[in-house]
Structure formats: structure tokens, C-alpha cells
Amino acid sequence: MARAVIAIHGGAGAISRGQMSADKEQAYIRALSDIVGAGQEILAAGGSAIEAVTEAVRLLEECPLFNAGIGSVFTRDGTHEMDACVMDGATLNAGAVAGVRHLRNPVLAARLVLERSPHVLMIGDGAEAFAMQHGMTPVSPEIFSTEERRQQLLQAIGAQQVALDHSAPLDEADKLGTVGAVALDLAGNLAAATSTGGMTNKLPGRVGDSPLPGAGCYANNANVAVSCTGTGEVYIRAQAAYDIAALMEYRCLSLHQATERVIMEKIPTLGGDGGAIAVDREGNVALPFTTEGMYRAWAWVGDAPSVGIYRE
Amino acid sequence: MARAVIAIHGGAGAISRGQMSADKEQAYIRALSDIVGAGQEILAAGGSAIEAVTEAVRLLEECPLFNAGIGSVFTRDGTHEMDACVMDGATLNAGAVAGVRHLRNPVLAARLVLERSPHVLMIGDGAEAFAMQHGMTPVSPEIFSTEERRQQLLQAIGAQQVALDHSAPLDEADKLGTVGAVALDLAGNLAAATSTGGMTNKLPGRVGDSPLPGAGCYANNANVAVSCTGTGEVYIRAQAAYDIAALMEYRCLSLHQATERVIMEKIPTLGGDGGAIAVDREGNVALPFTTEGMYRAWAWVGDAPSVGIYRE
Numbered sequence: 001m002a003r004a005v006i007a008i009h010g011g012a013g014a015i016s017r018g019q020m021s022a023d024k025e026q027a028y029i030r031a032l033s034d035i036v037g038a039g040q041e042i043l044a045a046g047g048s049a050i051e052a053v054t055e056a057v058r059l060l061e062e063c064p065l066f067n068a069g070i071g072s073v074f075t076r077d078g079t080h081e082m083d084a085c086v087m088d089g090a091t092l093n094a095g096a097v098a099g100v101r102h103l104r105n106p107v108l109a110a111r112l113v114l115e116r117s118p119h120v121l122m123i124g125d126g127a128e129a130f131a132m133q134h135g136m137t138p139v140s141p142e143i144f145s146t147e148e149r150r151q152q153l154l155q156a157i158g159a160q161q162v163a164l165d166h167s168a169p170l171d172e173a174d175k176l177g178t179v180g181a182v183a184l185d186l187a188g189n190l191a192a193a194t195s196t197g198g199m200t201n202k203l204p205g206r207v208g209d210s211p212l213p214g215a216g217c218y219a220n221n222a223n224v225a226v227s228c229t230g231t232g233e234v235y236i237r238a239q240a241a242y243d244i245a246a247l248m249e250y251r252c253l254s255l256h257q258a259t260e261r262v263i264m265e266k267i268p269t270l271g272g273d274g275g276a277i278a279v280d281r282e283g284n285v286a287l288p289f290t291t292e293g294m295y296r297a298w299a300w301v302g303d304a305p306s307v308g309i310y311r312e
Numbered sequence: 313m314a315r316a317v318i319a320i321h322g323g324a325g326a327i328s329r330g331q332m333s334a335d336k337e338q339a340y341i342r343a344l345s346d347i348v349g350a351g352q353e354i355l356a357a358g359g360s361a362i363e364a365v366t367e368a369v370r371l372l373e374e375c376p377l378f379n380a381g382i383g384s385v386f387t388r389d390g391t392h393e394m395d396a397c398v399m400d401g402a403t404l405n406a407g408a409v410a411g412v413r414h415l416r417n418p419v420l421a422a423r424l425v426l427e428r429s430p431h432v433l434m435i436g437d438g439a440e441a442f443a444m445q446h447g448m449t450p451v452s453p454e455i456f457s458t459e460e461r462r463q464q465l466l467q468a469i470g471a472q473q474v475a476l477d478h479s480a481p482l483d484e485a486d487k488l489g490t491v492g493a494v495a496l497d498l499a500g501n502l503a504a505a506t507s508t509g510g511m512t513n514k515l516p517g518r519v520g521d522s523p524l525p526g527a528g529c530y531a532n533n534a535n536v537a538v539s540c541t542g543t544g545e546v547y548i549r550a551q552a553a554y555d556i557a558a559l560m561e562y563r564c565l566s567l568h569q570a571t572e573r574v575i576m577e578k579i580p581t582l583g584g585d586g587g588a589i590a591v592d593r594e595g596n597v598a599l600p601f602t603t604e605g606m607y608r609a610w611a612w613v614g615d616a617p618s619v620g621i622y623r624e
Contacts, residue, residue: 092582098435117515119545121518121548123435126411203431213548213551215525236406237404243554247562
């Protein structure tokens with residue numbers, strides 16, 4: 001029997017101890033701990049990896065602290081455009097949505113695409129129409145808006161900063177752009193899920209790595225489940241999530257060697273930064289990142305959860 | 313100096329000699345030959361691989377015989393939604409658009425995303441707005457429509473066939489879903505481009521592998537340029553284009569070994585079929601496919617072009 005485990009992230013970026021109030025830090029720690037605990041319970045009860053990652057990401061979307069679902073950042077036009085992906089390592093089936101604006105939980109729409117359509121990726125109005133045909137209810141876009149994200153947009157617009165250059169982030173928040181979960185269940189199945197509100201002040205229509213299988217999300221029972229967060233364009237060009245799997249499969253690298261190679265070496269060489277969470281078929285966990293911090297938590301079934309924000 | 317070469321495809325599918333009139337066959341052969349010749353001339357004059365593949369795909373989009381740009385198939389709603397991607401092996405930069413409806417040449421919009429934005433993938437109205445800000449003119453969607461494609465839609469609707477199952481194509485045409493080009497230039501740079509109108513009677517919002525770097529399009533000077541055509545969902549799940557590169561890079565497979573492994577073995581194992589064209593850094597060309605036929609042509613600089621439709 002495999003050593004069941006779940007890991008989650010709430011984005012990577014310039015998170016410095018100095019700028020974080022004690023209250024806010026506690027709020028993040030509590031949210032991460034609660035959410036990873038919810039995923040852990042699903043696994044402990046014999047639930048599947050895909051159930052556990054879907055529910056963990058749904059809870060991350062529900063939490064306004066993180067840039068996905070409620071709490072999503074604003075586009076340049078003051079709207080929210082969200083993307084999500086789930087992948088089932090047992091079947092290599094994947095489902096994803098991009099550019100959705102009226103679905104409370106994009107990860108549940110991605111799951112519907114996986115389970116109820118022959119397709120992998122659906123975008124925009126077509127994705128929303130599909131989700132509604134399968135029982136989802138449209139919501140008003142205001143539910144995603146939080147005062148903090150609006151201030152970030154006003155700040156960006158006021159400073160005439162546009163998210164045109166990933167190497168010069170307009171503020172700390174524009175990189176905290178993703179949430180995700182990876183899990184190994186008691187039956188030995190791997191799964192991954194990723195969801196995002198994108199970048200503050202982004203051009204409407206821009207899609208990053210989060211909803212793209214192989215870029216920001218990948219799972220294969222043969223080796224690994226991965227969810228990425230960082231400069232999305234670089235993660236797409238590097239095929240970051242699949243590249244970790246390929247290095248394990250074709251080069252026989254360990255989980256730690258493969259994630260280090262991609263996240264700490266290849267992504268920076270292409271001018272990107274960020275992190276990833278990954279779980280292999282033996283239940284090992286890796287959580288590398290090149291930024292100052294990454295909101296993260298992980299928990300083996302039967303153990304107490306671990307939570308991290310900054311570099312150790 | 314590298315042996316400069318270009319290869320193009322106009323889709324793979326159930327193309328049988330019996331059902332093709334001599335006139336139609338000649339029209340395909342002439343179009344493929346002319347277009348590969350145009351790309352060959354660019355390379356012979358010292359043009360870059362990215363120029364050659366962009367122009368070849370633009371010409372394939374202009375030709376109503378192929379399902380991309382003019383001649384795109386219809387969605388279930390009688391509209392056209394097109395996707396395209398270009399990738400530059402010298403820089404690993406990529407540009408792509410998905411779900412565009414008013415851009416005559418989606419591949420030129422993808423090229424604009426590559427060259428004039430910090431982004432990789434733009435979708436829908438946002439992609440069109442970006443393209444228009446950079447000088448593209450919107451066109452009426454009717455220009456993409458051809459009588460043959462409309463008949464295919466009516467046939468599909470009349471038979472209440474929906475493209476829900478790739479293993480049971482509604483007719484021959486729904487698989488002829490993509491065009492593409494790969495090239496190696498005299499300076500040793502590789503590039504790839506892919507463009508598509510999708511599947512006849514597809515759900516609006518569905519996106520296949522064509523606009524996704526690593527899935528339907530990939531180029532890296534270190535090893536290979538690839539453009540795919542086939543059951544898009546499977547090509548996404550398999551990360552088909554990048555997987556060919558990974559097998560060459562990490563397993564030291566030859567171009568022919570790597571393309572055979574992915575197109576002839578891994579894709580069918582996942583229930584998919586189709587083909588790919590690929591050129592490696594030494595100027596070798598591979599054009600494998602599992603379907604009855606694949607419209608294809610290839611030409612080394614200084615040699616006469618070769619054209620193929622059926623299995624040899």
C-alpha cells in the first residue's frame with residue numbers, strides 16, 4: 001500500500017517576513033493547514049487522489065487570501081478571467097477551462113470537462129455554456145472581487161505599470177498567481193489540480209500555464225503529479241510539469257533531482273521564476289521554489305500537516 | 313552549414329484513393345507542391361526558419377482545400393473558431409491564439425503574440441483585440457466558409473452525429489483538422505507552426521492541441537521542430553510534440569525512433585490517431601502517421617520537392 005499524501009500551494013512570489021503582519025501570517029497558516037487537512041481526510045477515508053486535489057483546490061478558490069476563484073486578481077479592464085486544470089494520473093485524462101468569468105469554482109468546471117466531455121480544454125463562453133449544461137450555476141463576477149485585489153489594480157494603473165515584463169513585477173502580488181494540489185492515494189493513484197486568477201492588470205485574453213496539461217499541471221501514475229506556480233509564459237515554453245515527469249521517466253532522475261533541474265535550473269535559464277509542488281508514486285514530496293516564498297502545506301495520511309511560507 | 317529543409321502537412325485522416333477524384337488529387341498535389349516550394353525559396357534566400365514556417369502556414373490557411381483559415385470547418389453553431397501557434401527553436405519563444413473568429417490568418421496573429429507581447433497564449437476576443445491593436449484588420453467570418461465544409465456540417469447535424477467520440481469520426485473530414493510546417497534554416501535554426509479550424513460540429517469553446525506549445529507544436533534548436541495533426545485531446549494528454557523532443561534529448565533516440573515511438577506507439581495506446589511532421593537539427597525529416605493518409609510535402613534547399621497523400 002502506498003504512503004498516501006497530499007501537498008498544496010497558494011502561489012510563489014516576493015513574500016518577505018518584514019512585510020507580512022503577524023495576523024496575516026496566521027491567517028495564511030490557518031488556511032493552508034485547514035485545507036491540506038481536508039485533503040488528508042479524504043485520502044485517509046480511502047478517497048481518490050483526484051477527489052482530494054479537486055476538493056483542496058476548490059477550498060483554495062473559496063479562500064479570498066489566494067489568487068484563484070474568490071480573491072482572483074483583476075485584469076486591466078477590471079474583470080476577472082480564471083483558468084483551471086485537473087489531471088488524473090491513472091488514466092492520463094485531463095480537463096481544463098480558460099478565460100471563464102461566471103463560474104464560482106473553475107476547478108469544478110475543469111473536472112466536468114474531464115468527466116463529462118470527450119475534450120480536454122474548453123475556453124471562454126463555450127466553457128461556461130458547457131458547465132451550465134452540466135448543472136453549474138452562473139455567478140455574478142463581483143463575488144470574485146476583494147478590496148485588496150482592487151487596490152492592487154488601482155496601484156498598478158496609477159503607476160501606469162502593465163504586466164508586460166515578468167522580470168519587473170508591478171508589485172509583490174502579481175506573482176502570487178496560482179493555487180494547486182497534488183496527491184497520491186492509498187490505491188497508488190496520482191492526481192494534480194491547478195487554478196488561477198492570472199496576473200493583476202493582465203491583458204484580457206492572456207492565458208498562462210495553469211490550465212495547460214504538461215505546463216502548469218500534470219499527473220501520471222508511472223511517475224509523478226505536479227502543480228506549478230510562477231511566470232506562466234516560461235512554464236509553458238519549458239513544458240515544466242511534463243518535463244519533470246520526462247526527466248524521471250527517461251533519465252531515471254529522482255523526484256528531487258527532476259524538480260530541482262526544472263524549477264531551480266531550467267526555468268531561471270529562460271528568465272522565469274516560481275515554484276512547483278510534486279508527489280511521486282512512492283509518496284515522496286518536493287516543493288522547490290526560486291522566489292522569496294511559496295505558500296505551501298503537505299501531509300501524509302496519519303501524520304500532522306506541515307506548513308511553510310518563507311525559505312527555511 | 314546545415315542542410316536547410318522545410319516540411320508541411322495539411323492534416324491526417326481517412327483519405328482513401330478510392331474516394332478521391334483525379335482532379336481533387338491533382339489540386340491537393342499542386343497546392344502542397346506550390347506551398348512547400350514557397351517555403352523552400354525563403355530558406356534558399358537565407359530566410360529564417362520562423363519566416364519559412366509562418367509563410368507556409370499562411371499559404372495553407374489561404375488555400376480552401378485545408379481546414380485552417382479559409383476552408384475552416386464549422387462548429388456546431390455554424391461558426392468558425394480557429395487556433396494557431398508558432399515556436400522559434402532559437403529562443404524557445406512561442407506565440408499562440410485560440411478561439412479567434414475574425415482574423416484572416418491566425419498564424420500571423422500567433423506570430424504577433426510571439427513578437428509583440430510578453431505572452432505566449434491569448435484567446436478569444438482578447439486575442440483579437442491584441443491583434444487589431446497591432447495592425448490586423450477584422451474580417452467577416454463568412455470568408456472562412458466553403459460550400460464543402462457547410463455540407464459536412466449539415467451532414468453531421470442531419471445524422472445527429474456530434475463529434476463526441478474521436479474513435480468514431482462523423483465523416484472523413486473531421487480528422488483532417490490541421491495544417492503545419494517545420495523548418496531548419498541555413499543558420500541551423502529550427503521553427504514550427506500549426507494552425508487549425510478544429511473539428512466539424514465541435515462544441516464552441518473546444519480547443520485542441522494545435523495552439524498549445526509542446527502538444528501540437530514545438531521547436532528547440534537543441535533537437536527538433538514538430539507539428540502534429542490528429543485527435544487533439546490525445547495529443548495534449550501525451551504532450552506529443554514535446555515528448556518527441558524529450559525522447560531525443562533524454563534518451564538519445566534518433567528523429568525517426570522518437571517520432572515512431574510517440575506517433576505510432578504512444579498515441580494509439582491512448583486511443584488516438586494522426587500524424588506529425590518533424591525536422592531535426594541535422595536536416596533529417598520524419599513524417600509518420602497512423603491514419604490512411606496525411607497530406608504532406610517536404611523539400612531540401614536545392615532539391616525537388618516531394619509530395620505524398622496516401623501510405624506509400
